[in-house]
Amino acid sequence: MPRSEALNRGMRLTALTADIRAEWRSGNRARLARVVIALLIVFAAATFVGSIMTGAADASLSNVVRWLLGASDADQILSVRDRIIILDIRLPRAVLGMLVGASLAVSGVVMQGLFRNPLADPGLVGVSSGASLGAVLLIVLGSAVFGPLFALFGFYALPVAAFIGGLVTTLLLYRIATRGGQTSVATLLLAGIALGALTGAFTGVLIFMADDKQLRDVTFWGLGSLAGANWTKIAAAAPIILLSLAVTPFLARGLNAITLGEAAAFHMGIPVQRMKNIAIVSVAAATGASVAVSGGIGFVGIVVPHLLRLVIGPDHRYLVPASALLGGTLLILADMIARTIASPAELPIGIVTAFIGAPFFLWILLRGRTTMGL
């Protein structure tokens, strides 16, 4: 009886929403958060498939799937061109978009938790610029100066250089903005501007020294793009990004406690110093790896966590996975806009995220002035 079953399901759904609403009124958003995460998984999967199906060229996804599943008439149904478009262009691009988006959003969450402020974002406070400097340094001075680094890390050299750049900036920032466990928001943002300008100036010097080929490589970091996505880049960035993402769920309780201040977190039994060290390294690693493969894509780390906090609240046990999902999904969507809006030409994705993110950021500022200690 499909009809009564549908009715049944409908009633259960109504009961669930009623439960969630009642819990929300008593300040309990745990179940809401779990439902939102489930919806985000569906949304992410749909977007992922959708992005593989859309593009300037026509290519049939269903044929590719049948080919992958080993259909007997495989060679007739799939042209080499379709196979390349789907498997070597769109698929790596979607995978990279998911990875980078998740990494940017989670870095934002962790950094905001650590600095106890919703405005702290690796892109905004100069960590991304530091990471770019590391990457540009490697490209321009190259094997002459960093020969051993290449020898040691192979094609991981670029993400590692960006990681080191990001780590140094994060540590500096922390040192400057945090005194006795209290972070001054004004100092944080202003120090971020200064560090961004300083690393930008160094990058400028390097660009000045660069030859034509290096210049093309370097310019890419300014705008941010997923256009160069390929499996080699993914192989270089994915382990670092996945590793730092894997650490963050273990930081969730500590990040929750630290929203009350570092002293209060210690009182509640959190080993604060160790937790901070892990958080800083994982933010720098995730940001560095993302910057190395896709350049400076801004605002994902600030928009995504903020939106989610409005819906499911700031509990990091749910905020971290939800941000990873929504960050990846939104970056893939932004990339779809970037490559179709001026098709067949392509807009750098950094421009798209800035157009969406910057006004949103201003909106956050206007509505949250009183509660963010500004």
Added chain:
Amino acid sequence: MINVSNLSVRLGGRQVIHGISLEAAPGALTAIVGPNGCGKTTTLKAISGELPPESGSVSINGRNLKGLKPWELALKRGVLPQSTVISFPFTVREVVRLGLTAGATSDAKANDRIAADALEAVDLGGFAGRFYQELSGGEQQRVQLARVLCQISDPVADGEPRYLLLDEPVSSLDIRHQLTIMQLARKFCGRGGGVIAVMHDLNLTAMFADRMIMMKSGVIRASGAPGDVLTDETMEAVFGCRMQVSAMPAAGVPFVLPQTATL
């Protein structure tokens, strides 16, 4: 028992606590009073383990703080700071349940009950669904106390007394809630736990404290029962404020009126 012996603390290059010793017994409310900047809060921070002593030691139930991990300490004592600003939109329920970070049972029902009881105890029964940021200063202070009560829900655990360290717990409360919170602290002592509170209101302290420790310039100037500590002489010596200490005829609880003071 919390034991502080010969404690000295240096803060930003300046020595602010000069070799003080004190004891806080379970079952007793110990109050630390003194003028602004005399080192009350610093002493409490050293007792909580937040500030390392320059010399001397602090022990809790016979164990030196140095040898205890943060989570072990969190099971022995809870700390209420002076004020807490949160820049994320937590609900009251979520803040209070942060207190369950250490030592929560895996029993969801028990955790719910502990959190609900804690809110009820600070007279914020219907506030679970409100946003912390939208509460008044006094209400926020009570939410934080409920959070601490979640952490140390039983005054005695595993046969050992546990402690509440409260830094000016009633500083921004109205008179009714000042009494509620002080009574709550007393009840905690009555059930076998210990309380150390930094206090400003001398009359409330005299009413509720078992022992009163009066500090000035990083040293202890007087300690003992409120009736022995709160005298005309110590008031003038410690606060630089000549005034008359009186006593309630029946209970013998001392009180001071600012009207009697001459500066």
